[in-house]
Amino acid sequence: PKVVSLPGDGIGPExxxxxxxxxxxxxxxxxxxxxxxxxIAYDNYGDPLPQVxxxxxxxxxxxxxxxxxxxxxxxxxxxxxxxxxxxxxxxLRKALGCYANLRPVRVxxxxxxxxxxxxxxxxxxxxxxxxxxxxxxxxxxDRQIEGNTAYxxxxxxxxxxxxxxxxxFWAAEQRRGRVTxxxxxxxxxxxxxxxxxxxxLRDREYRxxxxxxxxxxxxxxxxxxxxxxxDVIVTENLFGDILSDLAAVIPGSLGLMPSASLGDGPGxxxxxxxxxxxxxxxxxxxxxxxIMSAAMLLRHGLDRPQVANxxxxxxxxxxxxxxxxxxxxxxxxxxxxQAVLNAMG
Amino acid sequence: PKVVSLPGDGIGPExxxxxxxxxxxxxxxxxxxxxxxxxIAYDNYGDPLPQVxxxxxxxxxxxxxxxxxxxxxxxxxxxxxxxxxxxxxxxLRKALGCYANLRPVRVxxxxxxxxxxxxxxxxxxxxxxxxxxxxxxxxxxDRQIEGNTAYxxxxxxxxxxxxxxxxxFWAAEQRRGRVTxxxxxxxxxxxxxxxxxxxxLRDREYRxxxxxxxxxxxxxxxxxxxxxxxDVIVTENLFGDILSDLAAVIPGSLGLMPSASLGDGPGxxxxxxxxxxxxxxxxxxxxxxxIMSAAMLLRHGLDRPQVANxxxxxxxxxxxxxxxxxxxxxxxxxxxxQAVLNAMG
Ligand SMILES: CC(C)[C@H](C(=O)O)[C@@H](O)C(=O)O
Ligand SMILES: CC(C)[C@H](C(=O)O)[C@@H](O)C(=O)O
Numbered sequence: 253p254k255v256v257s258l259p260g261d262g263i264g265p266e267x268x269x270x271x272x273x274x275x276x277x278x279x280x281x282x283x284x285x286x287x288x289x290x291x292i293a294y295d296n297y298g299d300p301l302p303q304v305x306x307x308x309x310x311x312x313x314x315x316x317x318x319x320x321x322x323x324x325x326x327x328x329x330x331x332x333x334x335x336x337x338x339x340x341x342x343x344l345r346k347a348l349g350c351y352a353n354l355r356p357v358r359v360x361x362x363x364x365x366x367x368x369x370x371x372x373x374x375x376x377x378x379x380x381x382x383x384x385x386x387x388x389x390x391x392x393x394d395r396q397i398e399g400n401t402a403y404x405x406x407x408x409x410x411x412x413x414x415x416x417x418x419x420x421f422w423a424a425e426q427r428r429g430r431v432t433x434x435x436x437x438x439x440x441x442x443x444x445x446x447x448x449x450x451x452x453l454r455d456r457e458y459r460x461x462x463x464x465x466x467x468x469x470x471x472x473x474x475x476x477x478x479x480x481x482x483d484v485i486v487t488e489n490l491f492g493d494i495l496s497d498l499a500a501v502i503p504g505s506l507g508l509m510p511s512a513s514l515g516d517g518p519g520x521x522x523x524x525x526x527x528x529x530x531x532x533x534x535x536x537x538x539x540x541x542x543i544m545s546a547a548m549l550l551r552h553g554l555d556r557p558q559v560a561n562x563x564x565x566x567x568x569x570x571x572x573x574x575x576x577x578x579x580x581x582x583x584x585x586x587x588x589x590q591a592v593l594n595a596m597g
Numbered sequence: 598p599k600v601v602s603l604p605g606d607g608i609g610p611e612x613x614x615x616x617x618x619x620x621x622x623x624x625x626x627x628x629x630x631x632x633x634x635x636x637i638a639y640d641n642y643g644d645p646l647p648q649v650x651x652x653x654x655x656x657x658x659x660x661x662x663x664x665x666x667x668x669x670x671x672x673x674x675x676x677x678x679x680x681x682x683x684x685x686x687x688x689l690r691k692a693l694g695c696y697a698n699l700r701p702v703r704v705x706x707x708x709x710x711x712x713x714x715x716x717x718x719x720x721x722x723x724x725x726x727x728x729x730x731x732x733x734x735x736x737x738x739d740r741q742i743e744g745n746t747a748y749x750x751x752x753x754x755x756x757x758x759x760x761x762x763x764x765x766f767w768a769a770e771q772r773r774g775r776v777t778x779x780x781x782x783x784x785x786x787x788x789x790x791x792x793x794x795x796x797x798l799r800d801r802e803y804r805x806x807x808x809x810x811x812x813x814x815x816x817x818x819x820x821x822x823x824x825x826x827x828d829v830i831v832t833e834n835l836f837g838d839i840l841s842d843l844a845a846v847i848p849g850s851l852g853l854m855p856s857a858s859l860g861d862g863p864g865x866x867x868x869x870x871x872x873x874x875x876x877x878x879x880x881x882x883x884x885x886x887x888i889m890s891a892a893m894l895l896r897h898g899l900d901r902p903q904v905a906n907x908x909x910x911x912x913x914x915x916x917x918x919x920x921x922x923x924x925x926x927x928x929x930x931x932x933x934x935q936a937v938l939n940a941m942g
Contacts, residue, residue, distance in 0.1 A: 373713055401752065
């Protein structure tokens with residue numbers, strides 16, 4: 253099997269190198285090919301997703317991504333929108349057809365103290381957010397800025413709603429069997445369609461899953477006030493962007509949050525943290541989320557769940573024994589990665 | 598001066614009655630006229646914002662609103678969208694031209710333990726969220742659900758951005774002088790316009806205010822992980838709906854959160870909590886947010902800041918000495934209201 257690794261910008265190359273090191277160890281038969289994306293790709297090829305990268309990912313079995321983007325005042329941010337680093341990421345999601353973004357939010361036992369929430373609220377939280385990743389206001393072509401007015405269009409079709417809802421129902425069946433679908437159906441027609449189609453699919457094909465519907469503003473409150481009420485959350489692209497980042501603070505460190513984006517082709521696996529240009533190149537970035545993303549790659553991309561579980565267990569152990577600086581510990585990127593490798597024996 | 602009171606549905610009538618009682622006490626010269634809105638208005642007039650109410654608010658000096666909407670399975674929710682209770686509220690905002698929704702989020706000293714956040718994060722939080730209330734995806738006419746597809750349009754024009762940004766800059770000048778403008782400019786053209794116009798207005802007219810720009814997903818994280826970093830937040834309608842509700846959980850009870858919606862005509866003052874149909878009619882609803890909304894009405898609607906401060910102080914005292922059930926105390930609506938009246942001497 254072939255994995256394409258796209259290190260990207262900022263701390264991307266450092267954390268991706270750590271994840272690749274672990275992958276090579278646990279899956280020595282896998283070929284790993286590296287290619288450019290993001291700002292660095294723009295600098296070298298004039299395109300944040302160059303053709304060489306597009307070609308490489310097309311016949312990969314899975315793609316491991318680092319992070320893209322520069323500091324706020326980076327000249328990259330003054331480029332036309334389609335040349336900015338983030339556009340490379342959006343174009344990659346589209347090219348791979350990854351329509352379902354999976355974001356597990358789990359508070360690890362013993363790490364409740366890292367949460368900004370009171371420990372009694374953080375304890376035992378285990379949510380899976382499924383975000384629609386290719387539709388809505390992100391990609392719709394009906395968009396414009398001209399003179400003193402600008403608009404974007406939030407659009408969904410039934411097939412788009414159904415394919416991502418299927419992923420949520422499927423995931424719920426492996427978990428606690430409950431899905432909360434999030435919308436703003438009291439205001440938006442596009443949410444009315446979303447709610448109708450998710451409910452109809454449940455009634456047709458997933459009667460064993462319990463489904464309820466909540467408004468996005470209410471979920472933003474409840475996910476903080478009472479996170480344990482959620483099992484699987486499914487929502488459209490923009491709401492999912494906001495809610496999945498919001499939920500990601502519950503475990504207390506973005507450095508612990510992996511993600512998987514699945515579709516009809518190869519899956520895309522990436523840590524959710526940003527490119528952290530302020531600490532790039534110093535060898536101190538926490539690679540846990542990147543390594544956990546590699547575990548998701550082993551599970552969903554290469555269908556090796558046992559190996560994936562082994563990596564997750566090793567990361568949990570390393571986090572307890574060799575925490576990185578962002579977690580109040582002392583381990584740098586190398587030390588932490590070595591601790592993970594050691595923990596796997 | 599004339600105040601129109603719109604009790605609405607659920608616990609609306611109970612908490613509005615409490616606020617009106619306080620208003621009569623501290624501003625006996627004010628005429629208070631009651632009119633229907635929401636589900637009850639639909640039941641009696643076939644319209645969630647009947648003409649009689651439209652006429653009454655037009656020549657009011659300020660409008661005091663309760664809450665609208667029924668339980669999730671209410672037949673009101675199966676009406677065509679424009680007849681639902683929420684549409685009465687949206688139509689009212691529009692009729693009054695209230696384009697700036699002000700949501701103060703303050704953790705009262707001594708009440709940090711109510712917060713879902715760790716006390717050290719909750720302590721001293723004092724944010725003002727200014728939400729644009731008449732534009733964006735909420736009211737744009739370019740919207741449709743038909744067959745298997747639906748869309749809404751998120752649109753802004755420079756004058757719409759500028760008038761709400763002015764309110765934010767003005768408020769910041771009375772506070773700590775810092776505004777954070779929230780958008781998704783890395784993805785949306787409409788956000789690009791928003792960011793450009795807010796910055797240009799600052800550079801032209803409010804050079805004494807410090808302005809920065811953050812992405813909505815990042816703010817959703819940071820408002821939980823580090824709420825003290827914010828002074829005034831200004832954002833568009835949908836992001837504001839989500840972020841203001843999110844921020845509202847920080848003080849620990851929605852029962853403590855008032856709001857003011859300002860525009861060119863009479864202002865609209867309402868608690869942010871819902872209609873809580875499950876406890877309606879039992880006399881146990883916490884009227885603190887409604888009474889604090891009456892205080893905002895005295896301050897912004899009738900220009901009586903001293904009287905407003907007196908009401909706020911009395912509410913703070915009553916909260917400490919006679920907390921309601923939702924706050925772990927025993928006071929019912931009547932007892933609490935009486936405690937507020939007593940505290941004013
Ligand atoms: C960088 C940006 C375009 C992206 C998004 O909004 O999808 C990011 O916030 C994410 O969630 O992966
Ligand atoms: C009831 C609903 C239409 C309303 C909104 O989204 O504006 C509510 O959530 C609010 O924030 O006042």
